[in-house]
Amino acid sequence: MDTTLLNFTVGPVMSGDEVRAVGGEQVPYFRTAEFSALMLENERLMLRFAKAPEGSRAAFMTNSSTGSMEAVVMNCFTASDRVLVIDGGSFGHRFVELCEIYEIPHTALKLRRGQKLTQEQLYEYDGQGFTGLLVNIDETSTGVLYDSEMIGAFCRKNRLFYVCDCVSSFLADPFDMARCGADVMITGSQKALACPPGISVIVLAPRAVERVTSRTVRSMYFNLADVLKNMERGQTPFTPAVGILRQINARLKQIEADGGADAEVARVAAQAEDFRTKLRELPFTLVSEAPANGVTSVHPLTADAFELFLTLKDEYGIWVCPNGGDLKSSIFRVGHIGHLSHADNTTLINALKDMQRRGLL
Numbered sequence: 001m002d003t004t005l006l007n008f009t010v011g012p013v014m015s016g017d018e019v020r021a022v023g024g025e026q027v028p029y030f031r032t033a034e035f036s037a038l039m040l041e042n043e044r045l046m047l048r049f050a051k052a053p054e055g056s057r058a059a060f061m062t063n064s065s066t067g068s069m070e071a072v073v074m075n076c077f078t079a080s081d082r083v084l085v086i087d088g089g090s091f092g093h094r095f096v097e098l099c100e101i102y103e104i105p106h107t108a109l110k111l112r113r114g115q116k117l118t119q120e121q122l123y124e125y126d127g128q129g130f131t132g133l134l135v136n137i138d139e140t141s142t143g144v145l146y147d148s149e150m151i152g153a154f155c156r157k158n159r160l161f162y163v164c165d166c167v168s169s170f171l172a173d174p175f176d177m178a179r180c181g182a183d184v185m186i187t188g189s190q191k192a193l194a195c196p197p198g199i200s201v202i203v204l205a206p207r208a209v210e211r212v213t214s215r216t217v218r219s220m221y222f223n224l225a226d227v228l229k230n231m232e233r234g235q236t237p238f239t240p241a242v243g244i245l246r247q248i249n250a251r252l253k254q255i256e257a258d259g260g261a262d263a264e265v266a267r268v269a270a271q272a273e274d275f276r277t278k279l280r281e282l283p284f285t286l287v288s289e290a291p292a293n294g295v296t297s298v299h300p301l302t303a304d305a306f307e308l309f310l311t312l313k314d315e316y317g318i319w320v321c322p323n324g325g326d327l328k329s330s331i332f333r334v335g336h337i338g339h340l341s342h343a344d345n346t347t348l349i350n351a352l353k354d355m356q357r358r359g360l361l
C-alpha cells in the first residue's frame with residue numbers, strides 16, 4: 001500500500017516529522033516513574049487545551065473513540081436516565097445505537113444531513129424531564145458544527161448531564177469545556193491530534209468524576225473509576241498503546257510551544273478557509289449549513305463522488321474522504337486537520353481542475 005499519498009481524509013491524518021520520529025523508536029516498558037511522568041504531563045496538557053474546569057481529570061483509553069463513546073454511555077447513564085441525542089448523521093446515530101444497546105431511555109433529535117441545530121429546535125425539548133444530552137460537536141459525516149455554548153446553556157437550564165463528542169473538533173474548532181459546562185468531552189488520537197489511531201481521551205469535569213467513581217459498571221476494561229484511580233499515579237489498569245501515548249506527548253508539547261490550543265485552532269481554520277476559497281472555481285456545492293473547521297463536505301454537481309475519490313487516489317496520489325451509505329455517490333469530504341499546508345490545498349485543487357479538463361468533472 002502506498003503510504004506517501006497526500007492525505008485529506010479525517011483520520012488517520014498525516015503526522016508531523018516529530019511525531020513520526022517517535023513512532024520509529026523502540027516502545028519502552030511502562031510501569032516506571034518516567035512513563036508515569038509522561039502520562040501526567042499528557043493529562044495536564046489535555047485539560048489545558050480542553051479548557052477543562054478545575055478538578056477535571058483525563059482518562060487515556062486504548063481503543064478507538066467509539067470505544068470511549070461506549071464507555072461514557074455505560075459509566076454515566078442508567079435505565080433511570082432520559083437522554084436527548086442530537087442525531088444529525090452517522091456519528092450522532094452511533095450514540096442512539098449505544099443507548100439502545102445499554103437500554104438507556106432516549107429520544108433522538110433528528111436533523112437532516114447538513115442541517116445545523118437551532119435554538120428553536122433544541123428548546124422544543126425544554127422542561128421535558130430529560131437528564132442528559134449526547135452530541136457530536138462536529139458531526140463529521142457532513143461537517144456540521146453544533147454550538148457547544150448554546151447547547152450548554154440549554155443543559156444548565158434543564159440540569160442535564162452534558163456529553164460532548166469532540167473527536168474531530170478538538171484542536172480544530174473553538175471549545176471551552178468550563179464555559180460551555182460540558183461534563184464529559186471525548187477525543188481521539190488520529191484526528192486533529194495528528195497521531196496514529198489507537199488512543200482515545202475522555203476528559204471528565206468534576207461532576208463526571210463524581211458520577212463515574214460513585215457507581216459500579218458491569219465491565220472490566222471500560223471501568224472508568226478504575227482508569228481514573230490508576231491515573232492518579234500516571235498509570236493505566238492494563239497495557240496501553242505506549243508508543244502512541246509517547247507520540248501524543250510530543251505533539252501536545254509542540255502545540256504548547258507553538259501557542260497552545262487557540263493557535264492550533266486558528267491554523268486549522270485558516271487551512272479550511274483557504275480550501276473553501278479555492279474551491280469556488282469548481283462545480284461543487286458545500287453541504288453543511290454550519291461548517292466545522294476540520295472538514296468540508298462537498299457535493300459534486302457534475303460527477304459521482306465515489307468515482308471522484310477513486311480517480312484522485314489512483315491517478316493523482318491524493319486521498320479525500322469518501323462517504324458511506326446513501327451519501328456515497330453524492331458527497332465526499334476534504335479534511336483540514338493533520339500535517340497539511342495551503343500549498344497542499346493548491347495541489348488538490350489543481351488535480352480537480354485537471355480532471356475537469358479531462359472531462360471527468
Ligand SMILES: *Cc1c(COP(=O)(O)O)cnc(C)c1O
Binds near residue numbers: 011
Ligand atoms: C472519528 C469520529 C469518531 C470515532 O471514530 P473511531 O473510528 O471509533 O475512532 C467518533 N465521533 C466523531 C464525531 C468522529 O469524527
